Amino acid sequence: MNQAFRAASEAAELQQSDGGKARTVVVDLGNESQVVHLPRFLPFEDSWKDTCYVASAGLPGVAYSGYKPHAHSWDDYPPLKDILDAVRNALPGSSFNSLLLNSYKGGNDYVGWHSDDEKLYGPTPEIASVSFGCDREFLLKKKPRTKREGERPSKRPKMIEHPDQHSFMLKHGSLLLMQGHTQRDWFHSVPKRAKAEAVRINLTFRRVLK
Template sequence: MHILLCTQPRGTCYVASAGLPDLIYSGYQPHAYSWDDFPPLKDILDAVSMQSSHLTCVFVVPALVRSNVFACLLKVHKMLPGSTFNSLLLNRYKGGNDYVGWHSDDEKLYGSTPEIASVSFGCERDFILKKKSGKSSQERRSDDKPPLKRSRKSSQDDQHSFMLKHGSLLVMRGNTQRDWLHSVPKRAKAETTRINLTFRLVLQE
């Protein structure tokens, strides 16, 4: 698999269906690879988005049945029966120095209430949600400023920390992007690679 490496503090790769508006965030405009460039990712997309009546089709694909990925996709599908996605931002954290800074995925192309299904593989990492301070705060992805502190759920319920383990599924929907920031901070003890797949629906113009 080709991972597009740029100046972000992790590897990223963007895959999207043809004809969608470009994704631009924090000054980055990643090249949109085609699903056909990555057949395994296309299988994953199909599994995540398919209708339940077609679910059995995937069971007969031996490569998927054997893989942990498949169990994960079933989880996504069961939890989000009506959801469809047409783009994927893949993140690769090679070790504890790789991170994503505080941001919200509130780009216009996702609409006002984006649904993001985030599947994680490999090294477990903390994922932190922090309530935005201002009512109309639009703090953007700040990859140049790593979150410094190990966060715990605060007494004001304005911060929550989740350990995203291998095979975990995290879903952000509703007003999550409007009201909350999230980050995956640096972690000295995270020595191995983590791959994170975030499936999103880009609205057609």
Template sequence: MKCLKLKALTEPSAESNPDPNPNGSAVKILTFDLGNGSEVVYIPKFFPFNQAWNWFDYLNNEIPWSRPTIRVFGRSCVQPRDTCYIASPGLPDLIYSGYQPRAYSWDDYAPLKEILDAVHEALPGSSFNSLLLNRYKGGNDCVGWHSDDEKLYGSTPEIASVSFGCEREFFLKKKPSKRSHVSKERGEEPASKRSKKSSHTDQHSFTLKHGSLLVMRGNTQRDWLHSVPKRAKVEATRINLTFRHVV
């Protein structure tokens, strides 16, 4: 997959210092308004540095990781990252790219409940009941452009992503509008060429730091795609926990 070089989103729409984190220090929260009801919240130091490494070691060694075979564009391939799925009882099965992961219980891996509690405390009103863990064992491990817009997550899902280990780039780009599809069919000049200035606001990137929390909410899944692309020079491991609420 050829990865685009995206323009970084540098100016937050709001910044605040709320309650202290578990080690007693203030937490910086950056809120980014993507427009049209889409919003990203980023907390670079959600977990203290040493505690985050303790979580990393636990996750790396104790989680039953698997690297499944999936189907992409009608072809079978090995997923380019390890994965594990945790879900509360009674939820519908998770199926993506022709793969249905086994759903483990929160009680099977109690430390995950501690991380979940910390995320719930940071996001009042949230009620996550499922968790997809991904392990990127170097720069060739990645996830392509996609949005988490499945019906089981509702129309405006809040999705919280915690990162441990190696820093990786997280990219966002706006989904093509219906007008762009119509223009292409008519043979008109692409909107990106008609207005290069506006395209800059449709592409953003974040460097997800060790112990950070990133939250996508509102219409982000409806209007935006996200990815973690390959990086040839990256050799270290990153572990990502993505919390979702299945309706």
């Protein structure tokens, strides 16, 4: 048995001493070949980093919810750069220069109501959201109406009434674009869903102003 196998099977024994809960399986394939399977090598809760931030060089740092993510370079993640290129091709004229990756390990992972209205995205941020993995619902809810600076009361009755809630099922490979005053006037969220068992990865491409 070579060194790597020995290390793996020792780890397997360790796991098996855990009341058999980890269900490590060591399969002797014969002829000095074997496979060791540790389904719970890392605890499910913290086996994967939940977020990752990628940005072009020279941009100011991003901070949200008291969290200041380290800015990785596009060269660190060539597949993410490829997706950025695909998004740019699909949306000519767009100028995304950063990306926030969120992973949802299952239906208990969620993003509460918020808007991405940080100053560094400017007054009308364009945000392109690409989803992979488990389908999850994405909700939009209109913010309570407050009178904006310099706004005069309108005398004309509103002709078009728009609904103040929307729901989108974001499927694997989908693209959702938030534009205009969506961040100023709307909240969005991805609520918990008991039935969503599989992992979902969401990428939001944004433009950080210099």
